[in-house]
Amino acid sequence: MNVKTVVPSGIVPTLCRMCETHSAINVHIKNDVLTDITPFEGHPINRGRICPRGGAALDLFYHMDRILTPLKRLDNGSFKEIPYDQALDEISEKMTSFKKQFGARSVGVWKGEGLGFHQQEDYVRRFIHGFGSPNYFSNDSACYNGRYLGNHLVCGFWNAFPEFDQAKLIVLLGTNPPICHPPFMRELADARSKGAKLVMIDPRLNPVACYADIFAQPYPGTDGALAWGLIRYLVKTHNYDSDLVDRYAIGFDKIAAYAEKFTPEYVQRQSGIFGYVVEEIAQLIIKNRPDISIYPGAGLEHHENGVNSIRALTILSCLSGALGRPSGMFRPEPLGIRDLKPSDDLPLDGLGPIGADKFPVLYDIRRECHTMTAMDYMLGKGEYPLRGMILAAANPAVSNPNTRKVEKALAGLDLLVVNDFFMTRTARLAHYILPAATFLEREELHFYPTQQRVNITRKLARVEGIRNEYRFWYDLAHRLGFGENLFPWKEDTEVNRWLLEPTGLTVDKLRQYPQGYVYKPVENQKHLRGRLPTPSGKLEFASPYLQRLGLDEIPEYRPPSYRSKADDNYPFVMTTGARKSLIYHSRHQNIARFRDVHPEAEVEIHPADAAGLGIKDCDNVRVVSDVGELVIRAAVKQAAELRQGVVEIYHGWEDWRVNFLTHDEINDPISGFPLLKAVPVRIEKIEVGSNLGH
Numbered sequence: 001m002n003v004k005t006v007v008p009s010g011i012v013p014t015l016c017r018m019c020e021t022h023s024a025i026n027v028h029i030k031n032d033v034l035t036d037i038t039p040f041e042g043h044p045i046n047r048g049r050i051c052p053r054g055g056a057a058l059d060l061f062y063h064m065d066r067i068l069t070p071l072k073r074l075d076n077g078s079f080k081e082i083p084y085d086q087a088l089d090e091i092s093e094k095m096t097s098f099k100k101q102f103g104a105r106s107v108g109v110w111k112g113e114g115l116g117f118h119q120q121e122d123y124v125r126r127f128i129h130g131f132g133s134p135n136y137f138s139n140d141s142a143c144y145n146g147r148y149l150g151n152h153l154v155c156g157f158w159n160a161f162p163e164f165d166q167a168k169l170i171v172l173l174g175t176n177p178p179i180c181h182p183p184f185m186r187e188l189a190d191a192r193s194k195g196a197k198l199v200m201i202d203p204r205l206n207p208v209a210c211y212a213d214i215f216a217q218p219y220p221g222t223d224g225a226l227a228w229g230l231i232r233y234l235v236k237t238h239n240y241d242s243d244l245v246d247r248y249a250i251g252f253d254k255i256a257a258y259a260e261k262f263t264p265e266y267v268q269r270q271s272g273i274f275g276y277v278v279e280e281i282a283q284l285i286i287k288n289r290p291d292i293s294i295y296p297g298a299g300l301e302h303h304e305n306g307v308n309s310i311r312a313l314t315i316l317s318c319l320s321g322a323l324g325r326p327s328g329m330f331r332p333e334p335l336g337i338r339d340l341k342p343s344d345d346l347p348l349d350g351l352g353p354i355g356a357d358k359f360p361v362l363y364d365i366r367r368e369c370h371t372m373t374a375m376d377y378m379l380g381k382g383e384y385p386l387r388g389m390i391l392a393a394a395n396p397a398v399s400n401p402n403t404r405k406v407e408k409a410l411a412g413l414d415l416l417v418v419n420d421f422f423m424t425r426t427a428r429l430a431h432y433i434l435p436a437a438t439f440l441e442r443e444e445l446h447f448y449p450t451q452q453r454v455n456i457t458r459k460l461a462r463v464e465g466i467r468n469e470y471r472f473w474y475d476l477a478h479r480l481g482f483g484e485n486l487f488p489w490k491e492d493t494e495v496n497r498w499l500l501e502p503t504g505l506t507v508d509k510l511r512q513y514p515q516g517y518v519y520k521p522v523e524n525q526k527h528l529r530g531r532l533p534t535p536s537g538k539l540e541f542a543s544p545y546l547q548r549l550g551l552d553e554i555p556e557y558r559p560p561s562y563r564s565k566a567d568d569n570y571p572f573v574m575t576t577g578a579r580k581s582l583i584y585h586s587r588h589q590n591i592a593r594f595r596d597v598h599p600e601a602e603v604e605i606h607p608a609d610a611a612g613l614g615i616k617d618c619d620n621v622r623v624v625s626d627v628g629e630l631v632i633r634a635a636v637k638q639a640a641e642l643r644q645g646v647v648e649i650y651h652g653w654e655d656w657r658v659n660f661l662t663h664d665e666i667n668d669p670i671s672g673f674p675l676l677k678a679v680p681v682r683i684e685k686i687e688v689g690s691n692l693g694h
């Protein structure tokens, strides 16, 4: 591996992108070698701390299995190294021929979590738009959009990163901050030291639950009932922001009437959370409002009723008066950089974006196609053929639901291009694999929205033979004839100059602010009590927009189907994807010291359930859903660690893919999200000596 650093030896502050938190780090550089990563002290987001995954960025950078040359799959299934330009020539030729034969929409792109959600995503969107196809896909068919839409539909925006340390009450539902968002922990600790109360709602005990004032374990998929129970309590006792409701909300009467039935007893029957606990949470809200953070995590959106649960929680936040407060529903003001996303002068909506007919809200609000429907198109069951896909930083053969179908669909494409560091399960199916550059090889702008703070990351090194993400899209766009128009900048610093131009800030200036540059001080936002960015300009407790689409006008609660239509064949309910500290979706299983900590997949099971099945800790069991099955080791937990009847399996294992068991066709009607966290399953004990069926 031939590495050339592009900054002088020394210690260079930049941002980590081993997760979306973007902690500030120092990269130590000596004579063309990146020698170490340590925390950068002065940034308020991580305050001089980094997690072990941040420290492991160099393990990835220098990993011996890292792909360093483009690979082409041969007819016999093996891969051959080819020059980069040859790979791009062949890919662009194929794309051009599909375009001629079937139209541009026969090609799509798919951005994975590895690229994040901002500038890198915008390149991908810009590229496919320039090609003329509406088919932009991403991991957001199963991440983030459920929460985005749940909030957006009520108030027109979503504050994904509340300032917990300014709250007097924090209610966390279906999230696991110490594992998933380590910097949230110092905010929680600060809030706690100032006396803030903490409520944690999760069927599974997590580290934060251990020190919460209230920890309640609902049946998966029933948080909506709890939200409505809390709404009812606030309304019944007249403890809500009535000025806000009277002047700035539509639909209050409808939600007040609907909430009636959610008595504490009813909520208890639906969710399993004791009625008196519901009342205690409601009283905490009343006592501490409006300084309240109500934060739903991914645990709420991976359900067939996820968006409505999140809408109901957003309404609850509004009623508590949290609108416009940094701890609650803050609407970050943008810096005003230029927009890389394709402009509306070339609308492609008429070309049948995949999934827009089934999930119109997802496309309308997010301009995003639906990955699960894409599989049907690849398999020839769509309205038109989808023949080519470019995947950047995504591993859907592990991460998308219904793995068997995903593999069949991807394997049947005429062109599958995968841009990644490693030979992943998905890359194995590709016709071309392009070697990816790490975040240490690119420069991009990053925003911390609630702090109204911007950073620029540093490009530190080049690895011979590897082009970074921007350059990949640039080179391909130029071959396809729209480069001059849409990708005129030769490298990412030029892009950043163009982006920043209208703001008066410069790349050089931002480089002098490794702690980030606050472009506007944060204050409580009274102006949000004026016009909101919803269709009516008001808080939409009831949504005329959704009603017009034939969807729920108010966020009605529908029990998850494993509870409303219980099937004796599948007596357990499986949640998936509770994150592991050292693994990131399918990433880092190839870092030996991390693998030592998480050596093998396991199904977590309640001790009473295990005893009922005669299963002991570490026994192999077969987990069966009506989609597929998986043989896996049992981890028998302590009674408080899991609600009885619930089992949990992590989703990122390359060798134990839980998505063989998950449904791609049971979706939330608004977001289109798959059912990943309430899957009916049965557990079969495997007798010693029997065939494991691997």
Ligand SMILES: Nc1nc2c(c(=O)[nH]1)N[C@H]1C(S)=C(S)[C@@H](COP(=O)(O)OP(=O)(O)OC[C@H]3O[C@@H](n4cnc5c(=O)[nH]c(N)nc54)[C@H](O)[C@@H]3O)O[C@H]1N2
Pocket: 019, 113, 143, 144, 173, 174, 175, 176, 177, 179, 180, 181, 201, 202, 203, 204, 206, 218, 219, 220, 221, 222, 223, 296, 297, 298, 299, 300, 303, 575, 577, 578, 579, 580, 581, 582, 583, 584, 585, 677
């Ligand atoms: N180490 C690590 N960190 C990560 C990631 C990673 O893979 N590894 N992934 C990143 C990404 S992309 C994301 S989206 C975030 C997700 O991060 P979070 O939003 O914090 O979500 P999860 O860790 O998935 O936590 C989900 C929790 O929800 C619970 N849960 C499941 N079903 C329900 C339910 O119906 N109701 C309630 N109340 N709880 C439920 C689970 O038991 C679990 O504890 O993490 C990010 N951070």
Ligand SMILES: Nc1nc2c(c(=O)[nH]1)N[C@H]1C(S)=C(S)[C@@H](COP(=O)(O)OP(=O)(O)OC[C@H]3O[C@@H](n4cnc5c(=O)[nH]c(N)nc54)[C@H](O)[C@@H]3O)O[C@H]1N2
Pocket: 111, 112, 113, 114, 115, 139, 142, 143, 144, 298, 302, 392, 393, 394, 395, 396, 398, 399, 400, 401, 419, 420, 421, 422, 424, 436, 437, 438, 439, 469, 576, 577, 578, 584, 585, 586, 587, 651, 652, 658, 659, 662, 676
């Ligand atoms: N059953 C179940 N399934 C789930 C979930 C769940 O909770 N349960 N969670 C869902 C969620 S929230 C998410 S976000 C998705 C994530 O799903 P994916 O986006 O598919 O995430 P990964 O599996 O981590 O795949 C990312 C790939 O990008 C590569 N990569 C990392 N950085 C870069 C980069 O800078 N450039 C390039 N080109 N490649 C890079 C990595 O090597 C890795 O192979 O999974 C979803 N799937």
Ligand SMILES: [Mo]
Pocket: 113, 142, 143, 144, 298
């Ligand atoms: Mo995610």
